[in-house]
Amino acid sequence: MILNYENPRLLVETGKIKTGTISWKTPSNIALVKYWGKHGNQLPRNPSISFTLNKAFTETTIEYIPKINSVYGVELDFYFEGERNEAFAQKIVQYFEKLTDIFPFINQFKFVIRSSNSFPHSAGIASSASAMAAIALCLCSMEFQFFGNLKNISEFRQKASYIARLGSGSAARSVFGYVSIWGQNSEVDAASDLFGIGYGLNVHDVFRTFHDDILIVSSEEKPVSSRAGHQLMEMNIFAKSRYEQANAHFRELLSAMRRGSLEIFMKIVENEALTLHALMMSSNPSYILMKPNTLIIIDLVRKFRKQTGLPVCFTLDAGPNIHLLYPDNIKDRVENFVETQLKQYCTNGLIIKDQVGEGPIQL
Numbered sequence: 001m002i003l004n005y006e007n008p009r010l011l012v013e014t015g016k017i018k019t020g021t022i023s024w025k026t027p028s029n030i031a032l033v034k035y036w037g038k039h040g041n042q043l044p045r046n047p048s049i050s051f052t053l054n055k056a057f058t059e060t061t062i063e064y065i066p067k068i069n070s071v072y073g074v075e076l077d078f079y080f081e082g083e084r085n086e087a088f089a090q091k092i093v094q095y096f097e098k099l100t101d102i103f104p105f106i107n108q109f110k111f112v113i114r115s116s117n118s119f120p121h122s123a124g125i126a127s128s129a130s131a132m133a134a135i136a137l138c139l140c141s142m143e144f145q146f147f148g149n150l151k152n153i154s155e156f157r158q159k160a161s162y163i164a165r166l167g168s169g170s171a172a173r174s175v176f177g178y179v180s181i182w183g184q185n186s187e188v189d190a191a192s193d194l195f196g197i198g199y200g201l202n203v204h205d206v207f208r209t210f211h212d213d214i215l216i217v218s219s220e221e222k223p224v225s226s227r228a229g230h231q232l233m234e235m236n237i238f239a240k241s242r243y244e245q246a247n248a249h250f251r252e253l254l255s256a257m258r259r260g261s262l263e264i265f266m267k268i269v270e271n272e273a274l275t276l277h278a279l280m281m282s283s284n285p286s287y288i289l290m291k292p293n294t295l296i297i298i299d300l301v302r303k304f305r306k307q308t309g310l311p312v313c314f315t316l317d318a319g320p321n322i323h324l325l326y327p328d329n330i331k332d333r334v335e336n337f338v339e340t341q342l343k344q345y346c347t348n349g350l351i352i353k354d355q356v357g358e359g360p361i362q363l
Helices: 086-099 104-108 127-147 153-167 169-173 205-209 226-235 239-259 262-281 292-308 328-345
Strands: 020-033 048-066 075-080 109-117 179-182 196-198 211-215 313-316 322-326 351-355
Touching: 020 127, 020 169, 020 239, 020 262, 020 313, 048 127, 048 169, 048 211, 048 239, 075 086, 086 127, 086 153, 104 109, 104 127, 109 127, 127 153, 127 169, 153 169, 153 196, 169 179, 211 328, 226 239, 226 262, 239 262, 262 313, 292 313, 292 322, 292 328, 322 328, 328 351
Parallel strands: 075 109
Antiparallel strands: 020 048, 048 109, 048 179, 048 351, 179 196, 211 322, 211 351, 313 322
């Protein structure tokens, strides 16, 4: 599908320009089949599928103020957790500059953006996904408010996902609840590289009950950013095989989630997590993000699953922290396992207890 959202008519009439605010609360997500490697303008090398989280979210308020003068260009201030953040403000300026053909009204306002997270920095939660998705939703809300466009919720979410992707690839998936897909594939006709789609109603009920206990092994800043990691995939000798594997895993996982096959789900999800880190270790230059305690926890999770037969598994993002995934019907037994065996390997015993959620809400 080819989209062209550029619309020079999206300029607010002078008499209708006024100050206002838009706020969205937008969750992060955890990829099950990983997106690792991109091309073009934030396009994925392979399709991905994710759980949308619930308690790990970003709240963003955008205040838009009519410009006093007619100076062309993006003007904004950015505050994170109440503090002015000039470095991130410059990133958002660059992002908005890319969007002026899609939202020409950006040049008619000065913006004051205030953002905060429900989770600590460097917690192994994709903050760029929730942050950029929240901003994209705010901009689409402005389009609706000023021009009456995007009245259809599906059109609204699709455009928001498209806009979010331009800021952060994984943000394309945070626009939807429960389960999201991003990337063209042979299994889902509606899927696209340009935007994510919601898929929560197409999977077995059990997956909408899943918990995600995020075990904070390390809260240190990553030595290599995800952006740099994506770039290193271009020269990775295993890239071609990885993309073939990812497509195969996507098909198998989607089938398992439709049927409710927890055994296949766990096998693929863990394999995807370890493949992601193997790609980092085989890049040039190589790097290792897992810590000793990451490996200890992985070993304990696998032993616990073998001993009990319970459907609990792990995944990781591009970092050392473990996402422990399991359905709600075994919550009590898993929580006891986490408390008695795993918590001691977390930094200051820090565990963020989350679960699959319904997606963003406008505040």
